[in-house]
Amino acid sequence: MNLGGSRAVNSLTIQSSSTTRRPGDGVVDPFPAGLRVLVVDDDLICLTVLERMLQKCLYEVTIHNQAEAALELLRRDKTGFDIVLSDVHMPDMDGFKLLECVGLEMDLPVIMMSADDSKDVVMKGVTHGACDYLIKPIHIEALKNIWQHVVRKKKQDRKEMEFEQSGSVEDGEQQQNPLEDADYLSSPYEENRKNSNKRKDEKDEAEEMDDTSTLKKPRVVWSVELHQQFVTAVNQLGIDKAVPKKILELMNVPGLTRENVASHLQKYRLYLRRVSGVSQHPNGLNSSFMGPPDVTFGSISSLNGLGLQALAASGQIPPQSLSTLQAAALGRMAPLIDQRNIFSYENQKFRFGEGHQQLNDNSKQLKLLHGIPTNMEPKQLATMHQSAETLWECPSPIPIKPKRLFSDTVGSTTIKESYFK
Amino acid sequence: MELNRLQRSFLEYTAALFREGFLDSQFSQLYQLQDESNPEFVVEVVSLFFDDSERLINDLSRALDQTNVDFKKIDAHVHQLKGSSSSIGAQRVKNSCVSFRNFCEAQNIEGCLSCLQQVQQEYLLIKNKLEALFQLEKQIVAAGGAINTVEWML
Numbered sequence: 001m002n003l004g005g006s007r008a009v010n011s012l013t014i015q016s017s018s019t020t021r022r023p024g025d026g027v028v029d030p031f032p033a034g035l036r037v038l039v040v041d042d043d044l045i046c047l048t049v050l051e052r053m054l055q056k057c058l059y060e061v062t063i064h065n066q067a068e069a070a071l072e073l074l075r076r077d078k079t080g081f082d083i084v085l086s087d088v089h090m091p092d093m094d095g096f097k098l099l100e101c102v103g104l105e106m107d108l109p110v111i112m113m114s115a116d117d118s119k120d121v122v123m124k125g126v127t128h129g130a131c132d133y134l135i136k137p138i139h140i141e142a143l144k145n146i147w148q149h150v151v152r153k154k155k156q157d158r159k160e161m162e163f164e165q166s167g168s169v170e171d172g173e174q175q176q177n178p179l180e181d182a183d184y185l186s187s188p189y190e191e192n193r194k195n196s197n198k199r200k201d202e203k204d205e206a207e208e209m210d211d212t213s214t215l216k217k218p219r220v221v222w223s224v225e226l227h228q229q230f231v232t233a234v235n236q237l238g239i240d241k242a243v244p245k246k247i248l249e250l251m252n253v254p255g256l257t258r259e260n261v262a263s264h265l266q267k268y269r270l271y272l273r274r275v276s277g278v279s280q281h282p283n284g285l286n287s288s289f290m291g292p293p294d295v296t297f298g299s300i301s302s303l304n305g306l307g308l309q310a311l312a313a314s315g316q317i318p319p320q321s322l323s324t325l326q327a328a329a330l331g332r333m334a335p336l337i338d339q340r341n342i343f344s345y346e347n348q349k350f351r352f353g354e355g356h357q358q359l360n361d362n363s364k365q366l367k368l369l370h371g372i373p374t375n376m377e378p379k380q381l382a383t384m385h386q387s388a389e390t391l392w393e394c395p396s397p398i399p400i401k402p403k404r405l406f407s408d409t410v411g412s413t414t415i416k417e418s419y420f421k
Numbered sequence: 422m423e424l425n426r427l428q429r430s431f432l433e434y435t436a437a438l439f440r441e442g443f444l445d446s447q448f449s450q451l452y453q454l455q456d457e458s459n460p461e462f463v464v465e466v467v468s469l470f471f472d473d474s475e476r477l478i479n480d481l482s483r484a485l486d487q488t489n490v491d492f493k494k495i496d497a498h499v500h501q502l503k504g505s506s507s508s509i510g511a512q513r514v515k516n517s518c519v520s521f522r523n524f525c526e527a528q529n530i531e532g533c534l535s536c537l538q539q540v541q542q543e544y545l546l547i548k549n550k551l552e553a554l555f556q557l558e559k560q561i562v563a564a565g566g567a568i569n570t571v572e573w574m575l
Contacts, residue, residue, distance in 0.1 A: 045469050045505040052454040052462060089500060115504045137447045137507040140454075 032147030033058035036080065040070040040098060041087035041113070046136065050085070053140040067093035071101055078106045082150045085134075088114035088121060096128045103129045107267075109149040113138060160270055222264060229253065230264060239272070424564045431557050435573065438554075443547055448510030452570040467551055470509050474544050477502045481537050485530065495533065496525040502540070513543045 037059045041047045047063045054061040062081070064070035067090050074081065084102050088095040099110045112125040115136040125133040131149040134142055222230075233250035234242040244262040251261070438444045455462040477498050484495050503518035517540045524532030558568055 043473075043501055043504050043508070045466060045473055046508045048466050048469060049451070049454070049508050052459065052466075053450075056454060089497070091497070115500065115507060136504055137510070139447075140450060 030058075032150075035059045035147050035150065036082045037061050037085060037146070038070060038074065038081045038083075039063045039085045040067050040090070040095075041065060041085075042067075042090045042092070043087065046087070050138065050143075053138070053143050056140060057144050059143075067095070067098045071098060074102060074106050074108075081106075081108060083146060084108055084110045085146075086110060086112055088112055088116060088125075096124055099125075099128050099130055109153045111146060111149065161266060164266060164269070226253065226256075227264075230261070230268075234265070234268070424561065424566045427557065427561045427564060428566055428569060431554070431561060431568065432573075434554060434557065435570075438550060439573070442512050443550060445510045445512040447507065449570060449573045451509060452568070452573075464555055466509060467555075470505055470511070471548060473505055474502060474514070478537070478541055478544065481540075485533055485537060490528075490530055490533075492525050492528050492533075496522060499525060499540075511543075511547050514540065514547060517543050 037054050039047060039050050039054070039061060041050070041063075042065050044065055047065055051061050051063045062073075064073065067086070070084075070086075071093070074084070084098075086095045086098050086102075090098075095112060095114075099112060102108050102110050109131040110129070111132040111134060112130040113134045113136055114121060117135045122133050131153065132146070229251045230247065233247045236250060237243075237246055242265065244258045244265055247265065248256060248258050248261045435444070439448075451463045451466060481495060481498050481502075484491060484498065499518050499521045503515055503522070506512075506514035506518065517536060521533065521536035521540060524536055561568060
């Protein structure tokens with residue numbers, strides 16, 4: 001086995017395969033062997049040990065010691081990995097930021113790791129949507145079962161979709177045919193895989209979804225611009241009345257199918273639902289969330305380092321600028337935004353349950369960042385809240401993934417020049 | 422026989438290291454990760470640790486030497502050293518990092534300096550001991566034997 005060449009500290013990628021079973025061996029199902037794991041950690045010793053451990057678990061491991069490069073790798077091939085393990089403290093990008101991006105763009109399960117076992121940090125992992133948090137030093141036993149997060153996520157996605165199906169959650173919601181969204185659910189197990197090994201769960205997925213998951217549809221890349229058109233169309237129709245067919249018509253993008261829009265709409269709805277639940281969940285208090293949805297922008301200037309993302313999310317910026325800003329902020333780390341401070345991780349105020357004052361700050365922060373449409377009536381918020389509550393009663397926890405990409409742009413288009421420094 | 426003697430020495434030596442808290446169970450895990458496909462794994466990882474630690478300790482003494490001490494940066498370095506030492510089971514180094522971080526938080530320069538000294542000491546100790554251990558291993562392999570870690574029972 002070749003462990004790769006130099007151990008330079010700069011961007012290091014090593015791909016090692018430890019699957020030894022070949023198709024045609026017949027009898028034994030290799031899963032979870034061959035699970036494709038991406039590990040991101042600036043500590044080379046840790047990376048090396050983890051890589052070896054994961055190989056011992058018969059996983060297919062890729063290691064990276066630079067978060068940025070890892071993110072690029074993921075972006076280039078969104079279906080190239082099944083699960084991501086990331087350290088919390090990294091010099092080039094905060095682990096929670098990576099967690100968000102991965103959840104946002106690739107919708108993969110992410111496990112956070114750290115020697116830091118303080119409750120606050122672990123809580124951050126929870127609220128940012130990590131599916132697990134491992135305390136270092138990590139034992140191989142802890143790694144043996146990470147495949148469960150991949151399977152669980154699949155099941156949850158399907159369950160959430162069924163929730164949509166039942167129509168009991170939101171009024172006036174268009175029924176989505178689960179079969180049409182099959183391509184979305186089974187996408188991480190798409191046919192275009194390097195490894196010719198067909199995994200049993202892939203077949204299971206196909207069976208459970210009545211064979212439509214075997215449809216080979218090219219994945220639509222929801223670029224910032226495309227998503228913007230989508231959001232505009234949705235807002236024009238009204239979130240409750242937005243149906244894929246009409247959205248598709250409004251968007252008028254050649255080559256886009258109703259199915260593409262349908263699955264994207266589903267994700268968007270789930271995002272809205274989760275976002276309404278995020279400010280709830282950590283502390284369980286309802287009253288603060290029911291505060292005025294129209295957050296004044298006087299408060300923005302007091303939120304240090306939140307930058308343009310917050311502004312974008314609060315819907316005060318027109319779509320075109322938003323696209324540019326998001327592109328700049330999301331992928332290319334524009335110098336004017338200090339990405340690492342976006343959530344003020346070191347900010348001691350970011351503690352849940354520490355007094356009502358802190359709570360309001362939290363709620364505001366979260367609201368700004370996750371772009372709850374500012375024109376939403378309190379009643380609408382209540383509906384979303386209730387649906388969020390229902391979701392929270394599900395037996396398995398639903399990871400919260402703040403999807404900044406889905407920030408809404410409803411609202412006035414006045415731009416306050418002073419914010420663009 | 423020479424081989425038996427060597428292997429016994431190996432076991433006694435490592436037992437002492439565990440007993441005296443120089444190494445913890447994470448170290449024995451490293452041996453579990455070593456096999457025919459990765460026969461030098463432990464030596465490789467430990468060498469990485471040596472290089473990394475020396476770099477970090479140098480960075481730390483430089484950082485503490487500044488007129489305006491950047492405690493955040495120091496904390497980051499110590500955090501990293503804590504992480505890497507715990508990854509290979511260098512328990513005493515790890516523990517000295519814990520106290521170091523407390524002094525960082527308190528922004529206590531004197532405390533930090535004394536912690537740095539301690540970290541350095543612990544690092545040199547474990548470095549010596551592990552190098553001796555690897556020497557012993559080499560001798561065992563040269564004598565035609567293999568490393569037996571089953572009896573560590575950790």
